[in-house]
Amino acid sequence: LAKTTQPISMDSYEGQEVNITCSHNNIATNDYITWYQQFPSQGPRFIIQGYKTKVTNEVASLFIPADRKSSTLSLPRVSLSDTAVYYCLVVGYNFNKFYFGSGTKLNVKP
Amino acid sequence: NAGVTQTPKFRVLKTGQSMTLLCAQDMNHEYMYWYRQDPGMGLRLIHYSVGEGTTAKGEVPDGYNVSRLKKQNFLLGLESAAPSQTSVYFCASSYSGGLAKADTQYFGPGTRLTVL
Numbered sequence: 001l002a003k004t005t006q007p008i009s010m011d012s013y014e015g016q017e018v019n020i021t022c023s024h025n026n027i028a029t030n031d032y033i034t035w036y037q038q039f040p041s042q043g044p045r046f047i048i049q050g051y052k053t054k055v056t057n058e059v060a061s062l063f064i065p066a067d068r069k070s071s072t073l074s075l076p077r078v079s080l081s082d083t084a085v086y087y088c089l090v091v092g093y094n095f096n097k098f099y100f101g102s103g104t105k106l107n108v109k110p
Numbered sequence: 111n112a113g114v115t116q117t118p119k120f121r122v123l124k125t126g127q128s129m130t131l132l133c134a135q136d137m138n139h140e141y142m143y144w145y146r147q148d149p150g151m152g153l154r155l156i157h158y159s160v161g162e163g164t165t166a167k168g169e170v171p172d173g174y175n176v177s178r179l180k181k182q183n184f185l186l187g188l189e190s191a192a193p194s195q196t197s198v199y200f201c202a203s204s205y206s207g208g209l210a211k212a213d214t215q216y217f218g219p220g221t222r223l224t225v226l
Contacts, residue, residue: 034214043114043200043217044153087152099169100145100152 004088009105018075020104022088025069031092033064033071038085038103047086048073075106083108112136114218116201122224123191131186131221133201141204142184143168143215144176146197153200159184191225198222 005023012018024033032051036044048055050062050071061074075082085103117132133142140161145153155168159178173195175187184203188195202215 036215041220043202043220044215045217046214049214100154102150102152 003099004090004101006086006088006101006104008102009107011107011109012078013109014079015077018078018082018106018108020073020075020086020088020106021070022073023070024088024090027068027090028092031090033062033068034089034091035060035062035073036087036089036100038087044087044100049091078106078108080108080110082106114201114203114216116199116218116221118221119219120222122226123188124226125192127191128187128189129191129223130188131199131201131223133184133186133203133218134182135184135201135203135216136182137203137205137216138181139203139205139216140181141206142178143202143204144174144184144186145200145202146170146195147200147220148197156186156199191223193225196223196225 032049034049035047037047038044048057048060048062050064052064052068055062063072083106085105087100087103089100114135123129143158144156146156147153154170156174157165157168157171157176159165162178162181165176165178177185199221201218204215
């Protein structure tokens, strides 16, 4: 099972950049790294996905080093509405790797 | 386009009762999944389906059964509910499940189940 390790919680202030790092030491060659966001009483929502180097979309960036054993989700200029739980997943051909873990609870303060 | 819908939104059962949770998706997705989420924890995969008529066990399948008789529906059954099954249940679907590229899962709003 390709488990991931993330910090349990993080605090930030509005307008700051937030970086959440995820460790996935046993990632396989064909695996992708995917991040989801979950608000209270809602299902998770896809944020970003990557395989290597850097991926950027309209809401976040994902940095993946060459060894791919970790990844960092970067949220630019967070607002109060970014307060949520963020999950890092390693996803591949094998469904055993759909492991959400406990996620990182991000608390954005005014 | 409603996406992924779940029925019911809330339910209270007594120990030993049975019930079925319904998940429906209108995105023509092949893959569907059932997860449970306990307080303060991440989601755990119960069962999944890679297509109509097929199902497979996930991480925590005991005490649950599933059926995928139609492509758009995925049913989760509890034959004899236990307090340990008190949880929030999420259904999800994806286009392919990850062949050439890992696929995005779309989640429903969840069903909050309490077993007394």
